[in-house]
Amino acid sequence: MTVQSNMPAPGWEDFPHGADVGIRGWGPTLEQAFEQAALALTGVLTDADIEHRTSVEVECDAPDVEVLFVEWLNAIIYEMAVRNMIFGAFKVTINDLHLRGTMSGEPVDQTKHAPSCEPKGATYTALRVAQGADGTWSAECIIDV
């Protein structure tokens, strides 16, 4: 896909929620918005750099693109929990609401990463996946921590 010159560069941020935290990613494609939101999820936990030592692949399906976004985040949260890892790079492809994701990272090191919290799950609250007038995709929701 051609990236328009006036389109903002891919990026991510977190945003406030009562007790938990919202994450938002954006980019020229839906896939990049999902990748950026995943970086925001890691950003909620740590400010440290993550080494790309091990890669993990996941797949998920959903009835619509918003639920697919929640499924993607929950797949990351699951892999973090069972592998005791933290991820710093993500690559996503989406075809017909089927997502293939690759994430790379390293084992959690409490001294190095000093993780501030533990994500319990991605929620449907403030869930929004949309393409703006300038073509930029954004994906966001609240994470329960």
Place this chain on the structure above:
Amino acid sequence: MDPSRFTRIDPTTWQIEPTGAMRVPGVIYADENLIRDMDEKVYEQTANVAMLPGVVKAVYVMPDAHWGYGFPIGGVAAFDADEGGVISAGGVGFDVSCGVRTMLTGLKVADIKPVQKELADSLYQQVPVGLGSKGTIVLDPLEMDAMLKGGARWAIERGWGETHDLDRIEERGQMTGAEPSCVSDRAKERQCREMGTLGSGNHYLEVQAVTEIFDQEAADAYGLKPDEVVVTIHCGSRGLGHQIGTEYLRDMLPAAVAAGITLPDRELACAPIKSEVSHRYLGAMRAATNCALANREIIGHYARKIFGHFFPKAELTLLFDVSHNTCKVETHKTDGVTKPIYVHRKGATRALGPGHTDLPEALRKVGQPVLIGGSMGTGSYVLAGAASSEDLSFASACHGAGRAMSRHAALRAWSGRQIIKDLADRGILIRSPSARGVAEEAPGAYKDVGAVVMAAQEAGLARRVARLRPLVCIKG
């Protein structure tokens, strides 16, 4: 929130009249300041829950309420199976059966002071805490299922706890109706190394001093004495509960559509009580409840061992263990009829009043201990359930101070290292793997816990028994 949006019934009761699709009113218990400071989203979320099928009497909201996901945190709603009532996974939340237990030590503050630092270090080293920490207990599939069925009773049978604790745990330490077969392999995999771990976020283990007694009779019944030391543990069902919440929330979305339920918010995904999905969810959720009860029993055992090292004669006896993210079948009187209903408490504590037959003999005269976790700087409270809570809130009360500020804002306002230093100057030792985590949990990010418990008392939900001040806080 603007108080003028409510019908003010009395100084601490604020009613949202049913409009539009709302089937019942919403009732918030709080004083005027707490209402003014409460997030607008609490109003919206309360009204949304009141739209769900089969909701009974009213949706109740506790004084510590804040913006949640689907349900407000601090929300209580009950559903009648015979009226098309529903079960909502979001109405319980991701941390199934998250709760608090308080143990008496019989020690004085003066006993603790000489070893306070060593005690803090030892608790921090031996109780796994924070993201990435794993326990020493590894469960194989058979033991996993035994734990999910047995709860705290299972933990005690394995040597992590004492039999007399069971009387002081909700459900006598073991939730009936748990179905390990309804818990996915992924949920079990998330849990196999997490027994006896504290977790993160607002979870903690604190050594606390009793600083003030408000109700002598109840304090005597509870064994709380001024200047004595207690241990309080706040945590839940860990990865297993989180995964169950995640999976059933997803499964309830199509179930709601299939049942023709219009969801005002997808996070309120629910299914009729009389449905296959709800049946499976209840089996899994009850298993997760047992996981939480076992987890707190094991951490309590660790606390006993560590205290035993410093104080060989000290005996840690359990005051009470109560959960605040639950869905239970309970018998209540609604519209003149007493019948079983499905009570969801999302960030709200069951608060049985004096005389309730579910309470153990020693507590029955004064009512159930209601354990209120405050922030690490301001302290916590022990309340006693009031008989009037039965009519006011299906016998429920608040569960904590409630956040007044987002993590995002707290991180901008405070430095974790500075908070740790300031609290140390005040005699409160914090141990945490993350200075940033401490900043996000800064005392100033919470509501005034004193105002919250006063509002709960004035509303008739529970009465104050004692105030606790932290001496040591182990924080994920």
